[in-house]
Every structure is written in C-alpha cells, then in structure tokens.
Amino acid sequence: GAGVSQSPSNKVTEKGKDVELRCDPISGHTALYWYRQSLGQGLEFLIYFQGNSAPDKSGLPSDRFSAERTGGSVSTLTIQRTQQEDSAVYLCASSLFGGAATDTQYFGPGTRLTVL
C-alpha cells in the first residue's frame, strides 16, 4: 500500500515568510509524528498526534511552529516568520496505534526547507 507522503519535497523561502508543510500518513494509522533533521542537531522530535488526544508539542522549538491534524489524517506543520536556522529537512512519520515504544514508525521522504 501507499506509504507516508509529504509535500512539497523542496521549499525555498525568504526569511520572514510563513511556510506550510503537508503530511499524508499511511491509511489507518492513528498516530502521526513530525521530526526535524539538521546538520548540527541530527534528527529531533517536534510534535506527536495520537488519535483524538491533545498533541504532544514538547519538541516544538518556538511559538513560531505549530501543527494541526484534520480529521485524524492529514497534518500540516506551519512555520511562521521563518528564520535561517529553520532550514532543515522536516520528516513526518506515522504508526498504527501510537503510545507504545514498540509501535513501528514509518517515515515519509521529507520536505527540504531552505530559508534564504
């Protein structure tokens, strides 16, 4: 079946602009995760949605970052007033149930964000 898809694959923006990144999880997966991968920091957790529960936003680096998940499926990560340090690859993952260390997360191809 189809895996996790993300769009756009690449995004170049100017400093100060807002951007939206989209994630389509695997059909039937109730948990969705956003991570960020950058040269200096490696792969970092950002936010986690599980079913209808309130999302875990503990990894969001600032209040410029927000995410929503509509209808328990598609998710959008929004970065407002982008800064150059936001440049990174943003990865989305989904898992069947969430809430368990052994529930495998499957990743999308990522969105490469470049802030000029």
Add this chain to the structure above:
Amino acid sequence: SQELEQSPQSLIVQEGKNLTINCTSSKTLYGLYWYKQKYGEGLIFLMMLQKGGEEKSHEKITAKLDEKKQQSSLHITASQPSHAGIYLCGADGRPSYGKLTFGQGTILTVHP
C-alpha cells in the same frame, strides 16, 4: 532524556567485507529501531528489537539487542554498494510512549 551514541560515525569498506555499527543508550531500552537513510528518501525501516538477547535478520543485515549493556549492534555480512547510506538507531526510553530519540547516524560507504 535518553541519549543514543552511535559508533563509528563513518565507515568506508570494500565490497564483500563485513562490518558492525553500534548503538549505546544512556537509559533502559524498551524498543530499539534501526533505520537506513539515503539522500532525499527519508528513513527506511529495517528492524525493531524489544527484548534482551533478541536478534533479527533481514537479507544480509543482522541486529542484536543487549539489554544489560543497553546496546544494540547492526552487522552487515558481505557488504554491497546497495548497503551504502546513513544508518540511524532510534529508541524510546519509556515503555508506553513512542516518541523516538535518534543517534547521530553512521555514514556507510561501500567501494565496489
């Protein structure tokens, strides 16, 4: 918070050689994941280990979990150029959460 240390950071081998990548955790491991990443392709799931002493294999890749040492190893037998990429270990230090912490990755180059 949990930290994962991978070694080596990079590895260059000749095709056909065996190699091992290690991942050591600062805390108890409840689920240890191995992923492979190639440029522009996101993370590809390889294996998940959850019990001490567990060993899993997929084609020429074998992963083991040593619960007491809080360590996992990934072994590739008879390496091929297709094995080249970045190998990442990820884990959650809590049994019922699912938020992963990742190691910094091991860059593998296989020369034909």
